[in-house]
Amino acid sequence: MAVKILFANDGIKEVDAVGMCVGELLKKLGLLVEEYIVVVNGRVVTEDYVLRDGDEVKLYPVVSGG
Amino acid sequence: MARCSLCDRPAVYLSKAGGKAYCEHHFLRYFDRKARRTIRRYCMFRERENIVVAVSGGKDSLALLHYLYRLSRRVPGWRIMALLIDEGIKGYREITIKDFLRVANELGVEYRIVRFKDEFGYTLDEIIEIGRKRGLPYQPCSYCGVFRRYLLNKAAREMGGTVLATAHNLDDIVQTYLLNIIQNNWDKIPKLAPVSKGPSHPRFIRRVKPFYEILEKETTLYAILNNLYPEFIECPYAVHSVRWSIRRHINELEEKHPGTKYSLLRSLLRIIEILDRYGYGGEGEIGTCSICGEPAAHDICRACLFRRELGILDNR
Numbered sequence: 292m293a294v295k296i297l298f299a300n301d302g303i304k305e306v307d308a309v310g311m312c313v314g315e316l317l318k319k320l321g322l323l324v325e326e327y328i329v330v331v332n333g334r335v336v337t338e339d340y341v342l343r344d345g346d347e348v349k350l351y352p353v354v355s356g357g
Numbered sequence: 358m359a360r361c362s363l364c365d366r367p368a369v370y371l372s373k374a375g376g377k378a379y380c381e382h383h384f385l386r387y388f389d390r391k392a393r394r395t396i397r398r399y400c401m402f403r404e405r406e407n408i409v410v411a412v413s414g415g416k417d418s419l420a421l422l423h424y425l426y427r428l429s430r431r432v433p434g435w436r437i438m439a440l441l442i443d444e445g446i447k448g449y450r451e452i453t454i455k456d457f458l459r460v461a462n463e464l465g466v467e468y469r470i471v472r473f474k475d476e477f478g479y480t481l482d483e484i485i486e487i488g489r490k491r492g493l494p495y496q497p498c499s500y501c502g503v504f505r506r507y508l509l510n511k512a513a514r515e516m517g518g519t520v521l522a523t524a525h526n527l528d529d530i531v532q533t534y535l536l537n538i539i540q541n542n543w544d545k546i547p548k549l550a551p552v553s554k555g556p557s558h559p560r561f562i563r564r565v566k567p568f569y570e571i572l573e574k575e576t577t578l579y580a581i582l583n584n585l586y587p588e589f590i591e592c593p594y595a596v597h598s599v600r601w602s603i604r605r606h607i608n609e610l611e612e613k614h615p616g617t618k619y620s621l622l623r624s625l626l627r628i629i630e631i632l633d634r635y636g637y638g639g640e641g642e643i644g645t646c647s648i649c650g651e652p653a654a655h656d657i658c659r660a661c662l663f664r665r666e667l668g669i670l671d672n673r
Contacts, residue, residue: 299589325608335369
């Protein structure tokens with residue numbers, strides 16, 4: 292029962308977040324909703340999307356330092 | 358999952374300040390209306406305009422290039438060109454140039470790449486090294502900012518540009534506003550206006566910020582939806598300075614109190630008005646650099662001053 296999280300810097304993490312919404316997942320990771328666009332299984336979702344087993348979550352940072 | 362307030366399709370964006378959800382189609386329409394309203398409200402472009410878009414290869418500037426290019430197809434008097442300044446930052450700039458070229462070629466937009474190496478004889482990496490050896494007190498971002506602004510103005514003019522568009526968004530603007538308040542830099546605040554008419558100098562190109570009222574989250578989503586989001590890479594010289602803390606605080610405030618950023622922008626516009634009334638408008642006459650002939654606040658422009666201190670004035 293896990294979702295796979297792909298970070299922009301190529302990092303991958305498996306997290307037990309099934310049943311959580313995207314906003315809660317970001318909070319759990321110490322991230323702000325304001326600072327990420329979240330794509331689940333190739334589709335942009337809003338923070339109230341509820342995660343399911345096997346979902347692939349990609350986090351696109353809104354802020355960058357360059 | 359949230360549904361679009363306008364058509365009930367799955368939402369891709371929640372505008373908490375506006376109290377609405379948007380699907381992909383309606384988000385892009387909302388984005389377009391907001392950008393066009395900004396352009397109109399601040400009289401950014403005239404009927405006939407050669408618009409040079411300053412592009413770094415990052416998501417915001419690629420989004421601006423894509424947006425203005427598409428918009429220009431509806432305006433017969435507008436010509437769009439892209440300008441990228443290659444400072445010569447190893448392991449960074451060559452990657453963002455690749456992203457830039459992909460988008461520029463897909464759009465079929467005219468472009469120019471101007472290199473520090475060709476203009477000044479040295480890359481930014483080399484300039485920083487020379488500065489260190491000479492014991493100069495400047496940070497990498499100081500050289501980069503001064504030389505980049507100098508070349509943007511010069512190259513835009515040489516390209517026949519009548520206006521230079523940069524991709525500063527609402528987040529960038531309000532962060533800089535707070536930074537300037539904290540550092541007591543009131544003279545820098547008028548430069549945060551949506552249109553910098555700048556000093557009256559025949560060689561100065563007017564600057565505009567078409568994403569002035571658009572949140573960074575919105576420009577990022579626009580980039581993702583249009584397949585423009587580049588490979589994620591950070592400038593090796595980026596320092597996690599006070600700006601990073603300010604950004605985090607503003608974003609936390611925005612999450613708790615949606616609308617904070619718009620409110621800060623309104624505060625900035627009011628302050629610019631007040632400063633203008635007291636003669637801090639940033640307009641008026643300006644001199645000419647006695648070395649290179651470009652606009653300068655003093656006898657010598659900042660770029661030539663830096664080059665003189667670095668001992669690289671003869672390498673032009």
